[in-house]
Amino acid sequence: MRLLLIEDDEMIGEPIVAMMHEAGYAIDWARNGPEAKSLLDHESYDLLLVDDGLLETVGIGLRRRVRSCSMPVLVLTERDAGECRMSGLEKVDYLVEPFGIDELAAQVRASLRRYTRQIGLVYAHGDLSLRPATREATLKGEPLVLAPQEFDLLQALIEEPKRVLTRSEVRERLDGPSEACGSDKVETYVHGLQSKIGAEQIVTVRGAGYRLR
The missing domain is CATH 3.40.50.2300 (Response regulator)
Structure with a gap:
C-alpha cells in the first residue's frame, strides 16, 4: 500500500x-x-x-x-x-x-x-448513473465528460434526487464553506451540467434551489 x-x-x-x-x-x-x-x-x-x-x-x-x-x-x-x-x-x-x-x-x-x-456503489436515476469511487458518470450508457464541479453537482443531486438542493448547499458542495463561489458561478455550473445531461433533467425551484426531474 x-x-x-x-x-x-x-x-x-x-x-x-x-x-x-x-x-x-x-x-x-x-x-x-x-x-x-x-x-x-x-x-x-x-x-x-x-x-x-x-x-x-x-x-x-x-x-x-x-x-x-x-x-x-x-x-x-x-x-x-x-x-x-x-x-x-x-x-x-x-x-x-x-x-x-x-x-x-x-x-x-x-x-x-x-x-x-x-467501490461498487453506483447511483442511478432515470438514464443517469454515477459511480463516486471512480468519478464516472453515464447518460443512457454513454460516458459523460464532466468538469469536476459538474460531477460534484450531479452527485449532490443524484444522492437525493427528490430533495431540493439549496443554492447555499450547492456553493458549499462545489467550493467549500471557506471559499464559496458566488451565485453567478452556481448558475454557470448548473447550466454547464444541463448542457450535457439535458436542460429538462434539472428542475429549478424558484426561490429554493435545484433537484433532478
Whole structure:
C-alpha cells in the first residue's frame, strides 16, 4: 500500500512518516499545495493523509484536486471531527491529534476497508448513473465528460434526487464553506451540467434551489 501525506509542518510530518514506515507502508510526503497536486497528477496512491489546516490555507485548488481523487482520504485534525467536516470530500474519515502509531495504522486500515466496500456503489436515476469511487458518470450508457464541479453537482443531486438542493448547499458542495463561489458561478455550473445531461433533467425551484426531474 502506498500513501501520500499532505502536511506542511515538519514537526507533524516527520513522525507520521516514521510511524507509517514502521507500520509497513510506503509513503510520500508533500509539504505544500503545488507539490501535492504534482504528485497526485503523476503518481498512484491508495490513501491520502491530509492535514485539515493545510487544505484550508492553501486554497481551493488543492481541495478540488483532493476531492477528485478516486481514493479514500484520512483527515488529520486537532479539532473534534464534527467541527471540521470538509464539504464535497467523499470517502473521508477523521483522526484527532494527538495519536500514536497503532491508532494511526488502525485508522488507515479501517479507511481502506471502508473504501473497498464502497467501490461498487453506483447511483442511478432515470438514464443517469454515477459511480463516486471512480468519478464516472453515464447518460443512457454513454460516458459523460464532466468538469469536476459538474460531477460534484450531479452527485449532490443524484444522492437525493427528490430533495431540493439549496443554492447555499450547492456553493458549499462545489467550493467549500471557506471559499464559496458566488451565485453567478452556481448558475454557470448548473447550466454547464444541463448542457450535457439535458436542460429538462434539472428542475429549478424558484426561490429554493435545484433537484433532478
